[in-house]
Amino acid sequence: MNNGRSDYFLGVDGGGTGCRARVEDAEGTVLGQGLSGPASTRLGIDKAWASVAKAFGAAIEEAGFGAAESARIHAGIGLAGIGRKGALEALRAIAHPFASIDFVSDGVAACLGAHSGQDGAIVIAGTGSIGLGFVEGRDLRAGGYGFPISDEGSGADLGLKAVQLALRAHDGRHERTALLAEVMQRFENDPMQAVAWMDRASATDYAALAPMVMRHADQG
Numbered sequence: 001m002n003n004g005r006s007d008y009f010l011g012v013d014g015g016g017t018g019c020r021a022r023v024e025d026a027e028g029t030v031l032g033q034g035l036s037g038p039a040s041t042r043l044g045i046d047k048a049w050a051s052v053a054k055a056f057g058a059a060i061e062e063a064g065f066g067a068a069e070s071a072r073i074h075a076g077i078g079l080a081g082i083g084r085k086g087a088l089e090a091l092r093a094i095a096h097p098f099a100s101i102d103f104v105s106d107g108v109a110a111c112l113g114a115h116s117g118q119d120g121a122i123v124i125a126g127t128g129s130i131g132l133g134f135v136e137g138r139d140l141r142a143g144g145y146g147f148p149i150s151d152e153g154s155g156a157d158l159g160l161k162a163v164q165l166a167l168r169a170h171d172g173r174h175e176r177t178a179l180l181a182e183v184m185q186r187f188e189n190d191p192m193q194a195v196a197w198m199d200r201a202s203a204t205d206y207a208a209l210a211p212m213v214m215r216h217a218d219q220g
Contacts, residue, residue: 005072006025006026006072007026007072007073007074007099008023008024008025008026008031008063008065008069008072008073008074009023009024009025009026009073009074009075009076010022010023010056010059010060010073010074010075010076010098011024011075011076011078011109012039012052012055012056012075012076012077012078012079013078013106013109013110014039014040014048014051014052014055014077014078014079014080014106015038015039015040015080015106015126015127015128016038016040016042016080016081016126016127016128016147016156016202016203016204016207017038017126017127017155017204017207018035018036018037018038018039019035019036019037019038019039019051019052019054019055020033020034020035020055021033021034021035021036021052021055021056021058021059022034022059023056023059023060023062023063023065023073031062031063031065032058032059032060032061032062032063032064032065033058033059033062034054034055034056034057034058034059034060034061034062035055035058036051036052036054036055036058037051037054038051038127038202038204039051039052039055039079039080040079040080040081040127040128040203040204041079041080041081041082041084041087042080042081042084042146042147042202042203043202045087045090045091045094048079048081048091049091049094052077052079056075060073067097070097070098071097071098071099072099073097073098073099074098074099074100074101075096075098075100075101075102076101076102076104076109077091077101077102077103077104078103078104078105078106078107078108078109078110079091079103079104079105079106080105080106080127080128081105081146082103082104082105082106083105084146088103091103105144106124107122107124107130107132107144108132110122110124110132111132111133111134112134115134118134119133119134119135119136120133120134121133121134121135121140125153125154125155126154126155126207127147127151127154127155127156127203127204127207128144128146128147128150128151128154128155128156128203129143129144129150129151129152129153129154129157130142130143130144130151131143131144132144146203147160147203147206148160148203151203154207155206155207155208155210156203156204156206156207156210157206158207158209158210158213158214159205159206159207159208159209159210159213160206161213162179162180162183162209162212162213163183163194163198163206163209165180165183166179166180166181166183166184166194167184167191167194169181169184170184170189170191177216178216178219179212179213179216182212182216183209183212186209
């Protein structure tokens with residue numbers, strides 16, 4: 001309670017594909033929710049925060065909150081790539097309207113949520129991938145260092161492998177399967193179009209190919 005008034009709680013899950021926000025009261029009742037696009041720090045702090053702000057802005061609007069209610073919100077923001085040098089400091093320097101705010105990685109937020117803050121572990125495979133655990137005061141981690149040097153088994157990793165193999169198949173260095181043919185169709189069967197796409201493609205763009213990979217896997 002804050003001067004006899006209830007506090008509110010905002011949770012934000014900012015990943016490489018999308019961002020979700022939820023406002024709840026102290027009893028855990030959902031008051032508002034919001035969605036936006038990718039919120040990884042890989043895209044830059046300004047773009048990541050813009051996505052976070054869009055998501056929590058929608059959640060606050062759905063809750064019907066004004067400035068007075070927003071000032072009673074305690075915010076927890078989970079962001080992909082928060083371990084990048086300088087990212088946490090830059091995020092903490094951004095002005096906000098809340099009573100308090102804290103930042104963790106999206107993986108830590110997911111592990112805390114999955115086990116209600118108790119000991120436990122989690123493996124996440126989304127745009128990126130990571131294994132995390134909390135055991136008797138120790139933090140455990142496997143992978144999750146960012147695409148393309150890590151994040152094995154993630155959507156981005158699956159997309160990258162598909163493009164690599166499609167180009168090999170185009171050269172005649174690999175069997176031209178139905179999957180690889182469909183990948184090359186995305187580039188009008190022109191490797192130079194794939195090169196032009198690569199020059200501006202993000203992890204999110206590579207991950208967009210993962211559903212195609214999974215569809216072909218389901219088909220055998």
